[in-house]
Amino acid sequence: MGFFYSDDITITNNNVKEILYAADKYMLAAGKRKCETVLKQTAQSEHATKTLQTAYQYHLSDLKKESLDYIEMNTKACLLSEHAVNLSKDCLELILKSDFLDCTETDICQFILKWGKHQCELAKLEPSGGNIRESLGNILYLIRFPNVEMKFFSKSVANSCILTSDEMVSIYQSHFGETSKAFPHSLRAPVSKRQTYSIIRYGQITGPMATSGIQSLTFFSNKEIWLKGVNIFPPFVRRGRYIIPYDIPGTVNINIKVMNDSEEEIQQQENINVVQNNEVRQIDFCKPVHVISMRDYTIVLDGMTHQIYYGTDCQDSVTDQQSGVTIKFKNSPAHENGTDIKTGQFCRSFIQCLNWFLFL
Template identity: 80%
Template structure:
């Protein structure tokens, strides 16, 4: 279907195919989805695939589809600073990929032929960060590198930087510093809550959204009968909320359920950590949606329309969301702030 849609320029059918394929981009088939996206110029699918590979690199490289990646797609992966695996894992895959490419070309899987298959991609591998035992046993004896390159890598372990290969550490998003910006000036409450609370935001830089600070339910005294005596106690129940993130096409990019134990509420702001980071492209609108807040809750006032973290230089700008049904806007309401990495 995708092939036909691309060949005959059926734009609507092609978009529908991309929507279906996005489901595979967030799975062990991400490398296959990446290859398809690159072949048919599906930029959204390509981005989703690379995002998933960034956060699940080792598992994706072990996929049966990974060795079939084209040279160009392999380059897209290796350019990333966020890969969630060691450089040794990458080297192990590169040897496997190189041998497979030689088999396809019916060539001897020698170091020279593998180097030919890799081309300039070779210089995206951060050999100085590879475990020395593995490097000495598998790489040094493979013929993949020249003698001068191997000497420079060994020297890099004794303070002499390698001129050919970078040594910067790939830092997975999960291990990067988390920044926290708050938009409210004051906190008050309670406010009634019977529908969706939503706010639109955009960032001046590419970030990974890791969570949101919300104003929790306002736990009021409720009458209860204990030992035949009527008393007013805190509500012992729970509130089950849903948090979603929508992109500028109103497509859902993230969804998470969260149970709030009313008896455990402390403070007027609650941090909700996302189960996985959400990739936020710079200068594009995203909308965060909260649903299910059945109790009255605290809320912010004197809110700022734009907040800058001085340490990382990220500026988050807020806008009113047309999705909101409960009074949250750029001046007041729900959503105390955002947590993110760069």
């Protein structure tokens, strides 16, 4: 109870759920934030399904997203965790809705049968096909059965009786060109299978120019993409009469934010080492930012205090012919000086791409 009076308590993985329950019940915001900090460690491990369940229960949106992101990139390991079978149906639905799970549909099907049997055990029901199907409910139709390995489907799924006769016939027919109307058949697109491309908006480099204040640009994409990173122009300083690269050891703190039209803010903080003599610097985000098609996003760079080179003859619309992604740029309302659709920062963006899903 000391935390209620002093905000001082040691939170560990062993007591975090109990403290989070109390902090949520008594509306202790500071305690809830400390619990979330501890839980983030688990969100980046094979036990991310446990953190996802906790985040969902206590409405911790950032933690929920972080857990889902990790599960998408490490799906098979996360589904093999001892905590995965304890997922609620709602949380399992969040996972199965993802197009980006990094495992086969056969792996997902194996887990679903295991999860369904565990739910039957908890309810003290026979783990029959009918009871497993009832425990799954409508999320059964998020499983992409046409992509399940046929040998496993015939041996395990068909014999489990979780599908009706008509549903099984439609799955078998899907392997001979007939599209199943009951189940999705599109392949998932995990991070590990993405290819990288780039979008270049500037024609040439010139400068230097002063850049105090915010550099900002608004953009939207014609397809669902991920913002993987950007190239920027690093600081230069004047020594005497000459403009030379800023080569004093150290870093410049660059704060890059991506904000969508729902006013959600996704922040990428980068420390840029400025000892190199380069006109451009590649910034790879620690985590790609999900960008929904045909929606405005704004990227903001703040922290430049020195003169820089900059891009000119910039295009307000760029199409990558190989991936089919078109990025259109607009002047940003957050802009203060130096960057707009014709000149300034954000000279190149990076695209990771599959044939059917595209990533910036």
